[in-house]
Amino acid sequence: MIATTGATGHLGQLTVYALLDQGIAPQDIVALVRDPQKAASLSALGVQVRRADYTQPETLKTALEGVEKVLLVSSSDFADRVGQHRHVIEAAKQAGVKLLAYTSILRADTSRLSLAADHKATEELVRASGLTFVFLRNSWYMENYNPAQAVQHGAVAGSAGKGRVSAAARADYAAAAAAVLTQPGHDNAVYELGGDEAFTLTELAAEVQAQSGRPVTYQDMPQETYAQMLRGVGLPGVVADMLANSDVCLAQGDLYTESRDLSRLIGRPTTTLKEAVKAALA
Template sequence: MTILVTASTGNLGRLVIDSLIARGADPASIVAGARDTAKASAFADLGVRVTELDYDRPDTVTAAVAGVDAVLLISGSEVGRRVDQHKAVIDAAKDAGVAKLVYTSAPKATTSDLVLAPEHKATEELIAASGVPAVILRNNWYIENYAGDLAQAAATGVLVASVGDGRVAAASRADFADAAAVALLEDGHLGEVYELGGDVAWNYADLASAIAEVSGRPVEYRALSTEEHASALENAGLDAGTIGFVTALDAGIRDGALAETDGTLARLIGRPTTPLVEGLRAVA
């Protein structure tokens, strides 16, 4: 079976290829799709085939998908443009008769009010309409998303957010990469929609304690209202669009968009998910 990993030079894609090989995939059966193939030279050294794949250039997508059996569609990072980018991969997979399409979506994508959910919902709908056999991986937050908070709180002793007591069932990128590798390699997952999250849903007081443990200094969680948070971000020089996006994310977390976890990720990968402190230490 030949497996194409899109966005292979990104933080998640690299880990997926590592996991595929660690789980016994022949490097020669893996195709690493990359916008800049020079950045994928380390894969070529392992025997992985590297091919150009740019979501914004459908001709490269069509060429990359041709002849492969399974495709991992890693969601794009350009918010507002992702649906069209993903559609290029879905259309190419349908035309090529791909036997399995795995997509990295967002928690409760079809029903969530999270500001990031609509593009994932639209993508899931495109996949369903295409008829391509698929596995949907609704990934919760990556612990690595908190690198900036870790650095700032370690420097100032304060973690600031407007999430209230909202909880996050985060796991490491490596955990989610392992889940993608399992979905690609194993039979029995077609048609499944997996809600994936860490074993523990923690709140921001827990996050502050974890940062304190990693940084070696006390850290206080300062809970702000949405209005107070927006004002603080404005004073820090952020533009209105970014302020709206950040506060909307925090509102989603406050309202429980990332709080649910039922152990599906751990069961899928065959081990416990990465604890918060351990994940933050890796980031630090």
């Protein structure tokens, strides 16, 4: 059996679908969720739905019974992300899981992103556990950008300067996760994942303008100004600060990769900027 945590979230759910596309029988897929009622659509497909809460270790031990491989989708809780991940890692070891794949961040061991510290610490926990692992070090998601909002305001805002980001669609990252969970030859591998064609936020704005027919420009601003803008539109301070910091690090190259690991794993080119903008505006 193959399990994925966070299976009602964007990436986790897409991974379940990708496993089904790989020909894995629904009954051999375990969707680990905090609220099983929110996974009715997965149950309807024949997927096993089990309650698993990162903050409640006893649920994790039960949920991982009989599971051979597990995808640990990183927690979105900034308060104690590493502690939550530790619970899953320990439960996986107790359950005899043979492979743990973890969604980390690009070059987690050297990245300057504030996000990277938790990912680096989690990778260290996984290595120390003795579990066979795969680190899926994801760059940015295409879905982090909102072309419709850019059209509405006539601008893409950020602090990324002329930096290039190797963003890819969530579905691409999910397909990569399904590949390492279903195919041999990935034991203790570390993959630096990103889109085939990196782009600047100026190029993003130009593509949105070209497809929408409305004027859209990139507005670059200092880190704190951008963070204040994000707070002003309702984002929590910790999230606003993280996004602004990520943009500054993007400008320095921390979200850029030429590895092509992602397209090799999924066996096709990654989603292009043009395709992503088209899908978002639709």
